Amino acid sequence: MDMEKAEEHGDVDIQITAKNGTVLEVGPEALYAMETEHRMGFFEGLKLYPPAVGWSIFFSLGIIMTAFDPQLLGSLYATPAFQKDFGYLFEGSYIISAPWQTGLGMGNPIGQVVGALAAGYPMEWYGRKWTFAACVAATAGCIFIQFFARSLKVLLAGELIGGLVLGTYATIAPTYASEVCPIALRGHLTAYINLCFVMGQLLANGVIAGTQTLDTHWAYSAPFAIQWLWPLIILAVVPFAPESPWWLIRKGRLEEAEKALNRLSSSKVDNKPTLAIMIETDRLELEMETGTTYMDCFKKTNLRRTEISIGVYTIQVFSGIYLVGYATYFFQLAGLPGSKAFDMSVGYLAVGFVGTCLSWVLLSYMGRRRMYNIGLAILSVMMFIIGILDCAPNYENRPAVIWAQSSIMVIWNGIYDLTIGPVCFSIICEVSATKVRSRTIAVATAVQALFGIVMTVAIPYMINPDQANMRGKLGFFFGGLSAISCVWAWFRVPETKGRTYEELDLMFERGVKTREFKHYKVV
Incomplete structure (x- = not known):
């Protein structure tokens, strides 16, 4: 050229x-x-921009760390050694109380709120590269607290401090990915962030599946120690980025x-x-005076773009994705034996991995809007089915119903990671103005995490046997939220596939209607 x-x-x-x-x-x-x-087509883009692909993948390693920690913690609640060392006896078995589960689970969502918003400042002052390096170094230090924790109070401190740093990666990774690649690769590389979330969760479950049979502190200390692998790799390479x-x-x-x-x-x-x-x-x-501050995200010029970014990201929480962190625990409470619950949770995330990979095919041929709306509608229906199955008479003594419920959860995760999971990151990167992209993504991440905090508080109380013991009836709760989200998405999520940032700036500035984005011609 x-x-x-x-x-x-x-x-x-x-x-x-x-x-x-x-x-x-x-x-x-x-x-x-x-x-x-x-x-430019997808394969031509791969041929002409291989370094952009590689560096985008590299910066997304932070997302793997972000996903690994909360998934690890959720899986530890079903680990016998962890239950015994940190829990209490309830009806003959050890469990971690709902208040402590809530407190420990707060680290990641609180970290995303504070960390995502805080990351916006150094990202604008010092750039994406050195902000990423500083955050990774801080993460390596926080892992020491988790590794040496022998009480819930110390572990809580490690999770809260570590979560503040982990929250920054949810802003850094999509911002960098959207700024280094051409249109042909933009959707795929931003969607790859969702794959990193899945990989982090899958790795955490895989590690726990291998260590949960140990009867010493290494059943949970070893998984914490494995987290040091990522900072070692990233800090050795980031100076060359x-x-x-x-x-x-x-x-x-x-x-x-x-x-x-x-x-x-x-x-x-x-x-x-x-x-x-x-x-x-x-x-x-x-x-156009799009500005560069957080307040500028809510000016008339950017307000619609900020709303869409917040909406598509927050709907991830409303759809039920926070159940992923409790997958093993959910399957165990549903009635599956301990080893089968771990196997099912690993399979659950493996299906999500495959779904995200397949989403790259859909991104090449389907629009963002269609993928998002169809996927969300299917997820809503599946959640209601899970809730209905939980109402079956004599539920506890009907293993076929329990297995059906658990299998639908696995399929639900596959559909999520095929549709709204990955395409969400493509949308938030494409609808935000370039000058306030890091700010817009940070605001969307923070709002999503605020609702995540609500779920982190609520889910242990809804799911624990010593509390509401809702089991699969959670499907009615998340199904209802998903149905409401479907209505919003239909009227508000535009088609951004194949548009340059320049075209999107003009389309939003001109107030193009949501359903006219796909065929609108910038003249």
Whole structure:
């Protein structure tokens, strides 16, 4: 690809006018970059931008750590050695009380609220790269507290402090992934973040499945120690990572931005047109006054975009995803033997892994809006079925019903990770303006985590045998929330597939209706 082809468009700039009268003058280089991105297919993108893929995957390793810790904790509630050392006797067996489960589970969602919002500042001051490195170093230190904890109070301190740092990765990873890749790869690399959540959960369950038979503290100390693997890998490699070119452009460091673009693509790519369109987009957002602060996320210019980001992320909580952390415990309470409950929970997450991989195929052929709405509707129905099965007469003595209920939970997770799980990250990255992307993602993450805190408080009380003992009747609760979410998504989630950030800026600024996004032409 070279600029000679851009000369076909002549030397006259193309003018695109926004609703408020702002004029974007697109020169030959920028116009060529727009057309090239639209023509590029997935496999061509892989061929031309392998470094971008690799570095995006690397920055998403933080998400694996974020998912590993809460899943590990949820699985430990069903580990005999952990129950004995940290729990109390209830009807002949050890359990961790609901208040302590709630307190320990607070570390991750509270961390996402505080950490996600706090990450926005150093990300804008020092860039994505060095913010990531500092957070990983802090995570390595926090693991010491968890590893040496021998009481619930010390473990609680480790979870709360560690959660504050882990919360930053939910902002860093999608921001970086959305800023280093072309349109053809953007949906897949942002959706990969969901795969990292699944991998973190799967690894945690796999580790616990291997250590839960130990009758010493190593049944839970060894899984905590394994978390040091990620900081070792990340800190050794992160100094060589390229900075986000979008961040460099906003800082006026155009030469460094071009060098970063060159490092993120193969030698066959001429990045001058790409740099040109990025500069024009940054100027357009400056003239539209999109701003760069958290308050700017709620200005009229960005309010709709912020609402969509918050909505699609929060619906993950409403759909029932927080049950993943209690999968082993849920299956055990449903009536499955201990070893079968662990096997089922590992299978549960393995299906999620496969579902996320298959979602990449759907992302290439289906729109974000269709994937999200269809997936959410199916999840709603499945939750209601789980609740109905729990109402079967003589439930405790009907293993077929218990297995059916558990199997539907596994399928539910597969559908979630095929649809709304991964496509959520594509949507929040695409609807947010580039100047406030890290802020918008941070706000969405924080609001999602606030509702996560509510679920963290509520689920132990709803599911524990010494409390409400709802078992599968939780399906009615999450099914109802999912049904309400379906209505909102139908009216508010637009189609963003195949659009440049520049086009999306103009479409939102012009107030294009939700169902008109797919076929709208920017002229």
